[in-house]
Amino acid sequence: xxxxxxxxxxxxxxxxxxxxxxxxxxxxxxxxxxxxxxxxxxxxxxxxxxxxxxxxxxxxxxxxxxxxxxxxxxxxxxxxxxxxxxxxxxxxxxxxxxxxxxxxxxxxxxxxxxxxxxxxxxxxxxxxxxxxxxxxxxxxxxxxxxxxxxxxxxxxxxxxxxxxxxxxxxxxxxxxxxxxxxxxxxxxxxxxxxxxxxxxxxxxxxxxxxxxxxxxxxxxxxxxxxxxxxxxxxxxxxxxxxxxxxxxxxxxxxxxxxxxxxxxxxxxxxxxxxxxxxxxxxxxxxxxxxxxxxxxxxxxxxxxxxxxxxxxxxxxxxxxxxxxxxxxxxxxxxxxxxxxxxxxxxxxxxxxxxxxxxxxxxxxxxxxxxxxxxxxxxxxxxxxxxxxxxxxxxxxxxxxxxxxxxxxxxxxxxxxxxxxxxxxxxxxxxxxxxxxxxxxxxxxxxxxxxxxxxxxxxxxxxxxxxxxxxxxxxxxxxxxxxxxxxxxxxxxxxxxxxxxxxxxxxxxxxxxxxxxxxxxxxxxxxxxxxxxxxxxxxxxxxxxxxxxxxxxxxxxxxxxxxxxxxxx
Amino acid sequence: xxxxxxxxxxxxxxxxxxxxxxxxxxxxxxxxxxxxxxxxxxxxxxxxxxxxxxxxxxxxxxxxxxxxxxxxxxxxxxxxxxxxxxxxxxxxxxxxxxxxxxxxxxxxxxxxxxxxxxxxxxxxxxxxxxxxxxxxxxxxxxxxxxxxxxxxxxxxxxxxxxxxx
Numbered sequence: 001x002x003x004x005x006x007x008x009x010x011x012x013x014x015x016x017x018x019x020x021x022x023x024x025x026x027x028x029x030x031x032x033x034x035x036x037x038x039x040x041x042x043x044x045x046x047x048x049x050x051x052x053x054x055x056x057x058x059x060x061x062x063x064x065x066x067x068x069x070x071x072x073x074x075x076x077x078x079x080x081x082x083x084x085x086x087x088x089x090x091x092x093x094x095x096x097x098x099x100x101x102x103x104x105x106x107x108x109x110x111x112x113x114x115x116x117x118x119x120x121x122x123x124x125x126x127x128x129x130x131x132x133x134x135x136x137x138x139x140x141x142x143x144x145x146x147x148x149x150x151x152x153x154x155x156x157x158x159x160x161x162x163x164x165x166x167x168x169x170x171x172x173x174x175x176x177x178x179x180x181x182x183x184x185x186x187x188x189x190x191x192x193x194x195x196x197x198x199x200x201x202x203x204x205x206x207x208x209x210x211x212x213x214x215x216x217x218x219x220x221x222x223x224x225x226x227x228x229x230x231x232x233x234x235x236x237x238x239x240x241x242x243x244x245x246x247x248x249x250x251x252x253x254x255x256x257x258x259x260x261x262x263x264x265x266x267x268x269x270x271x272x273x274x275x276x277x278x279x280x281x282x283x284x285x286x287x288x289x290x291x292x293x294x295x296x297x298x299x300x301x302x303x304x305x306x307x308x309x310x311x312x313x314x315x316x317x318x319x320x321x322x323x324x325x326x327x328x329x330x331x332x333x334x335x336x337x338x339x340x341x342x343x344x345x346x347x348x349x350x351x352x353x354x355x356x357x358x359x360x361x362x363x364x365x366x367x368x369x370x371x372x373x374x375x376x377x378x379x380x381x382x383x384x385x386x387x388x389x390x391x392x393x394x395x396x397x398x399x400x401x402x403x404x405x406x407x408x409x410x411x412x413x414x415x416x417x418x419x420x421x422x423x424x425x426x427x428x429x430x431x432x433x434x435x436x437x438x439x440x441x442x443x444x445x446x447x448x449x450x451x452x453x454x455x456x457x458x459x460x461x462x463x464x465x466x467x468x469x470x471x472x473x474x475x476x477x478x479x480x481x482x483x484x485x486x487x488x489x490x491x492x493x494x495x496x497x498x499x500x501x502x503x504x505x506x507x508x509x510x511x512x513x514x515x516x517x518x519x520x521x522x523x524x525x526x527x528x529x530x531x532x533x534x535x536x537x538x539x540x541x542x543x544x545x546x547x548x549x550x551x552x553x554x555x556x557x558x559x560x561x562x563x564x565x566x567x568x
Numbered sequence: 569x570x571x572x573x574x575x576x577x578x579x580x581x582x583x584x585x586x587x588x589x590x591x592x593x594x595x596x597x598x599x600x601x602x603x604x605x606x607x608x609x610x611x612x613x614x615x616x617x618x619x620x621x622x623x624x625x626x627x628x629x630x631x632x633x634x635x636x637x638x639x640x641x642x643x644x645x646x647x648x649x650x651x652x653x654x655x656x657x658x659x660x661x662x663x664x665x666x667x668x669x670x671x672x673x674x675x676x677x678x679x680x681x682x683x684x685x686x687x688x689x690x691x692x693x694x695x696x697x698x699x700x701x702x703x704x705x706x707x708x709x710x711x712x713x714x715x716x717x718x719x720x721x722x723x724x725x726x727x728x729x730x731x732x733x
């Protein structure tokens with residue numbers, strides 16, 4: 001049974017209602033021109049990654065009902081029998097519309113997967129007529145369109161048979177990952193030999209050396225699982241980037257962690273995954289000392305909820321069983337929320353799969369994306385190339401950093417200790433944290449200093465361009481938001497030369513105060529200080545001989561700190 | 569275009585239905601309407617992902633099935649508590665009939681299963697916690713078929729339950 005006509009109607013309707021001006025394809029440029037354009041984009045594009053690209057947008061769908069059984073290794077009993085392989089596709093085309101020839105060249109593949117939601121109106125039933133199914137996968141067309149216009153083959157999977165489902169033998173997170181991999185196998189076949197349902201439409205047109213995955217909610221955990229399984233089982237798909245939007249992190253048996261560039265988009269007003277468990281995935285990815293490290297980024301969006309990233313889950317789009325799950329103050333509109341996704345997810349894949357490196361300033365929080373000036377967003381980022389002065393993960397020792405250097409502090413700190421910055425478990429400072437890391441807590445009520453020394457062999461930092469640290473003000477009644485406080489970050493050389501850069505901690509713009517709505521959360525974001533800034537007042541500051549990093553606190557405050565590092 | 573928009577509007581009016589909201593509560597904050605529960609012994613199969621061994625050998629477990637009315641599926645896993653202790657294991661939707669959804673929870677530790685214990689369910693934070701009618705009766709847990717126990721090399725249910733005492 002096929003539900004393609006119904007799905008096609010939904011595609012048209014949802015695209016119209018999305019009102020996404022950025023989804024309109026231009027009508028004049030060829031894809032060859034597009035590639036030339038991409039190479040010569042101006043730096044200002046970093047602020048407008050959601051701008052539609054030059055390619056025409058082709059549309060397609062595929063639907064293989066009951067295509068395969070998901071059967072655990074060593075078993076003959078399917079954990080998920082008769083799984084459908086169904087998706088909607090947007091791709092760069094020679095003309096706009098359904099089934100148009102694919103534009104010349106090979107195009108990177110981006111695959112999206114939705115999360116858990118009703119499958120039939122309004123229940124977890126899987127027996128309603130195909131035309132009545134909730135088209136959960138059609139809610140990301142606003143992203144697919146922009147991706148396709150920039151030369152990606154963009155696919156959104158309908159995870160019907162792994163949604164509202166499960167098994168003793170295989171978690172639905174693993175099942176989601178394996179479903180993604182099944183789709184990748186299809187795309188490999190279509191690239192190499194073609195095949196149903198479109199013959200040779202995509203033959204020779206898929207750049208299988210550049211694959212990106214994106215997932216929302218349980219789909220976020222699912223795509224991370226896909227990358228994990230692909231690597232663990234040697235399946236050979238060249239997955240180069242993973243994005244998770246408001247993801248879960250709750251498979252009880254496996255903590256999936258990607259080993260490729262990872263971008264986490266987290267909504268502070270999430271009323272579904274309201275404990276923000278997905279934040280843990282940022283901390284666990286590319287931990288200090290991990291054998292394979294890659295860059296990772298997190299965008300924390302005040303006022304965004306769980307559902308509005310998917311238009312099908314958004315009440316104003318009129319699909320059954322949608323709801324606004326968000327709560328707390330400072331909510332952003334559904335349109336702005338999707339613009340946040342578009343202005344970050346699209347640039348992430350363009351940067352990772354198309355080498356559009358000038359999006360770097362966006363992910364370092366140095367530019368504000370167009371249209372989002374009024375949205376409070378905070379970035380965390382860790383570069384693959386870095387010198388970790390202290391990641392606080394090498395034992396509960398506040399006197400020695402990760403490089404083995406001495407850590408000293410002035411005697412008047414109210415709090416000076418390391419804690420688990422998590423929501424539960426032993427050695428917590430308080431349960432307002434949502435991460436999965438060990439870090440430092442400093443409290444002060446008079447001017448105080450904290451100094452972390454670099455051992456003699458580690459003092460050459462000339463190969464780096466910035467000093468970065470993760471920091472967040474801690475949610476606690478004794479730490480009111482409007483208390484005057486400031487931080488100066490200093491570098492001291494072996495010769496005793498000191499240069500400093502100051503930050504005002506009393507506001508939320510440089511270091512966010514914890515989000516007090518929605519249950520209260522303390523979140524650390526990255527402060528990145530270019531080394532050039534340290535040299536502005538002292539051009540002679542020798543980067544070959546940095547002896548220590550000094551944090552100098554004034555006023556009254558309480559902060560958590562993690563990942564002090566020199567970075568690119 | 570106008571025709572298409574009208575068709576879409578018709579579709580919307582015909583299909584639009586937000587999740588029910590009772591008492592002004594947010595739909596995701598509403599306590600679940602738990603109806604009843606049952607329990608049965610199950611085989612937890614061995615499992616691995618590549619070299620990551622999740623379970624080297626099959627083991628015995630108990631599946632608690634809780635029937636819930638008007639269940640709102642979501643990203644966050646529901647939590648089952650037995651005698652106030654959370655079951656930190658796998659959960660999933662194992663059946664749907666009309667407006668009744670069956671949620672399954674896998675109990676892997678026999679010490680969690682206490683005679684006469686109350687069973688509670690929460691779908692999010694503690695405010696959503698509700699008591700499931702009935703009390704846990706260990707003698708009412710449906711055992712595996714003896715030949716299945718033997719085939720899998722698993723202990724009888726009663727012996728497994730005693731490990732937790």
